[in-house]
Amino acid sequence: xxxxxxxxxxxxxxxxxxxxxxxxxxxxxxxxxxxxxxxxxxxxxxxxxxxxxxxxxxxxxxxxxxxxxxxxxxxxxxxxxxxxxxxxxxxxxxxxxxxxxxxxxxxxxxxxxxxxxxxxxxxxxxxxxxxxxxxxxxxxxxxxxxxxxxxxxxxxxxxxxxxxxxxxxxxxxxxxxxxxxxxxxxxxxxxxxxxxxxxxxxxxxxxxxxxxxxxxxxxxxxxxxxxxxxxxxxxxxxxxxxxxxxxxxxxxxxxxxxxxxxxxxxxxxxxxxxxxxxxxxxxxxxxxxxxxxxxxxxxxxxxxxxxxxxxxxxxxxxxxxxxxxxxxxxxxxxxxxxxxxxxxxxxxxxxxxxxxxxxxxxxxxxxxxxxxxxxxxxxxxxxxxxxxxxxxxxxxxxxxxxxxxxxxxxxxxxxxxxxxxxxxxxxxxxxxx
Amino acid sequence: xxxxxxxxxxxxxxxxxxxxxxxxxxxxxxxxxxxxxxxxxxxxxxxxxxxxxxxxxxxxxxxxxxxxxxxxxxxxxxxxxxxxxxxxxxxxxxxxxxxxxxxxxxxxxxxxxxxxxxxxxxxxxxxxxxxxxxxxxxxxxxxxxxxxxxxxxxxxxxxxxxxxxxxxxxxxxxxxxxxxxxxxxxxxxxxxxxxxxxxxxxxxxxxxxxxxxxxxxxxxxxxxxxxxxxxxxxxxxxxxxxxxxxxx
Numbered sequence: 001x002x003x004x005x006x007x008x009x010x011x012x013x014x015x016x017x018x019x020x021x022x023x024x025x026x027x028x029x030x031x032x033x034x035x036x037x038x039x040x041x042x043x044x045x046x047x048x049x050x051x052x053x054x055x056x057x058x059x060x061x062x063x064x065x066x067x068x069x070x071x072x073x074x075x076x077x078x079x080x081x082x083x084x085x086x087x088x089x090x091x092x093x094x095x096x097x098x099x100x101x102x103x104x105x106x107x108x109x110x111x112x113x114x115x116x117x118x119x120x121x122x123x124x125x126x127x128x129x130x131x132x133x134x135x136x137x138x139x140x141x142x143x144x145x146x147x148x149x150x151x152x153x154x155x156x157x158x159x160x161x162x163x164x165x166x167x168x169x170x171x172x173x174x175x176x177x178x179x180x181x182x183x184x185x186x187x188x189x190x191x192x193x194x195x196x197x198x199x200x201x202x203x204x205x206x207x208x209x210x211x212x213x214x215x216x217x218x219x220x221x222x223x224x225x226x227x228x229x230x231x232x233x234x235x236x237x238x239x240x241x242x243x244x245x246x247x248x249x250x251x252x253x254x255x256x257x258x259x260x261x262x263x264x265x266x267x268x269x270x271x272x273x274x275x276x277x278x279x280x281x282x283x284x285x286x287x288x289x290x291x292x293x294x295x296x297x298x299x300x301x302x303x304x305x306x307x308x309x310x311x312x313x314x315x316x317x318x319x320x321x322x323x324x325x326x327x328x329x330x331x332x333x334x335x336x337x338x339x340x341x342x343x344x345x346x347x348x349x350x351x352x353x354x355x356x357x358x359x360x361x362x363x364x365x366x367x368x369x370x371x372x373x374x375x376x377x378x379x380x381x382x383x384x385x386x387x388x389x390x391x392x393x394x395x396x397x398x399x400x401x402x403x404x405x406x407x408x409x410x411x412x413x414x415x416x417x418x419x420x421x422x423x424x425x426x427x428x429x430x431x432x433x
Numbered sequence: 434x435x436x437x438x439x440x441x442x443x444x445x446x447x448x449x450x451x452x453x454x455x456x457x458x459x460x461x462x463x464x465x466x467x468x469x470x471x472x473x474x475x476x477x478x479x480x481x482x483x484x485x486x487x488x489x490x491x492x493x494x495x496x497x498x499x500x501x502x503x504x505x506x507x508x509x510x511x512x513x514x515x516x517x518x519x520x521x522x523x524x525x526x527x528x529x530x531x532x533x534x535x536x537x538x539x540x541x542x543x544x545x546x547x548x549x550x551x552x553x554x555x556x557x558x559x560x561x562x563x564x565x566x567x568x569x570x571x572x573x574x575x576x577x578x579x580x581x582x583x584x585x586x587x588x589x590x591x592x593x594x595x596x597x598x599x600x601x602x603x604x605x606x607x608x609x610x611x612x613x614x615x616x617x618x619x620x621x622x623x624x625x626x627x628x629x630x631x632x633x634x635x636x637x638x639x640x641x642x643x644x645x646x647x648x649x650x651x652x653x654x655x656x657x658x659x660x661x662x663x664x665x666x667x668x669x670x671x672x673x674x675x676x677x678x679x680x681x
Contacts, residue, residue: 218550297546299539302528306536309527316487316523317537318508376527 026370026425030385037389041396049396052249056275058391059246060183063280064089064343065358066387069365070291071335073383074301074328076366077308079375080140080147082329084154085336086358088132090162092340096125097171097350100178118178125337132158133333134326141325155359163352172349182345186279190247193276197243200285204235246281247274280342284384287338292380304328308375364411365390368418372426389414436499438463438628439515439597444483444493453479455652456493461597461628466619468643468660469632470672476652477632478520481599484630485517486510497597508537516595520602520632522586526575530567531556533574534589559588563618580611587618598622601632616642636665650675 041049048054068085075082100121105112136154140147173179180186188196208231215222222228251259251273260267295301307314307321315321339358344350369386371378393414397407437460446454454476461467469477482488484495486507495502497513504510510517517523524533531552540548540555553570560567564584574582583603590598600619604612619629619642633639639646640660647657648671655675658668670676 214550218554220550220553293546297549299541299547302532302536302539302547306525306528306532309525310523312521313523313525313533313536316485316507316517316519318506318511319537376525 026422027379027382027385029425030369030382030389034385034389034392037392037396041392041399045396045399049399052245054395054399055245056249056278058388058395059281060278060346061395062384062387062391063183063278063284064339064346064355065361065365065391066284066384067287067335067339067342068332068358068362069369069383069387070287070380071332072362072366073291073369073371073378073380074295074304075147075332076363076371076373077375077378078304078325078328079308079311080325080328081363081373082136082147082151082332083359083363084136084151084158085332085339085362086355086360087155087157087159087162088129088333088336089340089343089355089358090352091132091158091165092125092129092337093344093350093354094162094165094171095128096121096178096337096340097174097344098165099124100175101171113176115177117175118181121175121178122337122341125340126334129333129335129337129340130330131333133336134330136333137326137329140329141322159356162354166350166352168352170349170351174344174349178341179345179348181280181283181341182348183278183280183342184275185345185348187246187275188277188279188282190274190276193243193247193274196277196282197240201236201239204239205232208232208235243277246278247276249275251275280346283338283342287335288380288384295380300324300327305376308377310376361387361390364415368415370422372422435462437461437496438465438498439484440496440499441480441484442494442496444480444490444495446479446483446488446490452652454483454490457649457652457654458493459630459647459654459657461630463596463626463628464623465645466623466629466631466643468639468646469630469649470634470636470639470646470668471649472672475649477649478601480649481517481601481630481632484510484515484597485599486515511538511593514594514596515599516590516593516597517599518586518590518601518603520605522582524574524582524586527573529573530560530570530577530585530588533585534559534592536589538593555592556588559592560584563588563591564614579606580608580614583607583611583615587615591622596627598627598629599632600629602634603631604633604635604638612638636668640665640668648672648675 038050068089072082072085100117101112104110104117104120105114110117132154136147136150139145139150187193208228212222212228223231253267253272256271256273257267293301295305303314303319303321303324306317307319307324311321340355343354347354365387366378366383367373367386368389369379369382369384371383390411393411394407397410402410440458440460442458444454444457445452457476457480459467459469459480469481471477479488483490484504486504486509489505495504497515502509502513504513504515507517525536528536531549534556535552540551542548557570560570564581567581567584569577569581574585577585583606587603603615603619607615616638619631622629631639631643643660645657645659646663646668648655648668650672653675656671658671
């Protein structure tokens with residue numbers, strides 16, 4: 001009995017390396033495509049693409065879209081769409097800019113630079129985003145207006161509510177602590193980055209080993225030991241390699257000198273310091289882990305996928321699909337607010353056009369990452385990888401000196417091609433199973 | 434006579450002016466299989482969806498073990514141990530067998546997270562009983578055959594200690610061997626004291642499996658008969674003509 005279940009009916013000889021490792025072939029394909037992209041750009045730019053500096057910049061540029069893309073996965077998996085994320089980001093950003101530069105310091109009398117400003121601002125922003133999202137969800141779920149229409153309206157409304165709130169003015173500079181969430185202005189530094197990296201690596205090892213223990217405790221099939229060891233090796237070296245690259249990007253000397261000056265010290269001769277992991281990237285990592293846990297290990301996530309797979313079945317199973325819709329859109333709204341924090345902090349002020357066209361980047365990231373518009377299928381890591389691919393393409397082409405119109409033509413083509421490849425892949429997978 | 438497990442009294446439901454179910458009363462006793470027969474659109478499925486909580490009746494009442502109950506949604510029905518196997522099976526094709534079996538009633542760990550492993554272990558246990566050949570525990574149910582999908586749907590109903598089971602065309606999509614499997618299962622569940630409503634087109638199925646049949650036509654109940662009292666032809670007459678068979 002157990003012998004039969006071990007192979008799920010497949011003769012053991014036919015299991016390839018990929019099957020033994022239980023890897024997702026489509027994830028492998030995406031990583032492969034991403035690596036090819038990086039290497040090609042690196043060759044064309046004479047090695048300027050894969051420098052620590054560019055990797056660092058790519059990473060912080062990806063964060064805002066990637067955070068929203070994780071929420072878009074849930075929306076699309078549930079057979080909806082959200083065209084309003086960029087506009088919602090702008091409204092959240094405008095609200096937060098006003099709260100931190102005007103309302104809290106002046107109206108509430110905290111004064112500029114008060115240490116609690118950043119946290120109150122972010123909480124308020126998250127509430128604004130979640131409420132607007134929940135309202136969208138209510139219109140979609142309870143009043144049954146198609147999400148396409150609700151969020152198309154939202155695209156116009158929230159973009160201009162943001163404009164109206166600020167009279168179209170740029171608001172800044174933003175709170176100093178708040179700005180640390182933007183990327184360059186807030187990094188962990190070399191030492192703390194290594195500690196975070198080692199903790200993450202340790203956690204990866206722990207997760208793989210404990211997963212194996214749990215499986216064998218229930219008597220399910222487990223991978224061979226060498227396969228687990230290989231997975232651990234890949235995970236650990238990927239994490240530590242990433243940290244090493246971010247640490248290798250050194251803070252410019254002039255900037256360091258200014259920092260010493262500000263503290264009233266003199267910079268020692270030949271002093272260098274690496275940036276390390278940006279705080280915004282940590283935010284993305286936390287979001288990614290949180291969203292993955294929600295998708296895989298909570299009822300909420302399970303119901304999203306069930307509803308996307310078969311809405312009638314979900315309803316008949318006693319799932320309140322209307323409330324589910326409200327929750328998904330509220331979550332999307334909160335993530336837009338979080339992206340607004342990162343995006344406005346990176347620019348150090350709130351501008352009227354913040355997040356313009358982000359809805360398309362976010363949807364493209366989710367779709368390139370394997371989220372099916374027909375619903376029921378999608379992964380968080382895929383969407384983040386999709387965001388990274390999009391950003392790499394864009395900044396790679398900018399580096400090579402491709403004309404702006406041509407850049408967008410290429411990005412558009414890649415989006416359509418990615419979906420075509422995905423459709424072909426799925427058709428094959430179905431035929432062979 | 435004992436108290437019926439379920440009594441549906443004088444149920445009516447309309448959709449946009451069309452009386453889909455018109456003052457219908459049926460009942461079901463423990464250990465009994467009652468067949469619901471009729472043409473497409475006769476109102477069988479609609480009637481049964483009132484019991485399973487998918488629709489709400491405009492008028493009439495439902496009694497479970499003599500107690501009046503309110504069934505407003507599928508959750509209410511489940512709380513009364515009424516389980517339904519829909520004709521469409523109502524499976525989420527993109528999820529695996531365990532996720533479908535526990536859909537809406539997931540097992541969780543102390544932290545409130547889904548306990549995937551325990552769910553799979555339980556699924557393996559019940560499938561070992563219902564369909565020992567079933568092996569694809571990690572594949573989405575899309576990849577399963579008709580019979581395998583059917584056994585997932587049945588497992589879902591049986592696992593949660595159903596007292597009242599509603600089966601809507603359980604054998605319509607199955608081959609002879611799988612139909613036999615379902616028939617044996619129905620016999621087994623009957624012995625355990627469950628009451629089963631069986632909706633079917635197939636008169637032979639019904640005559641073989643049921644104790645009584647209720648026949649519907651155009652939303653109305655045209656008759657309820659004990660299977661041993663009627664012939665196939667008489668049942669056919671009820672379905673087609675809506676007339677009670679002439680008793681000798």
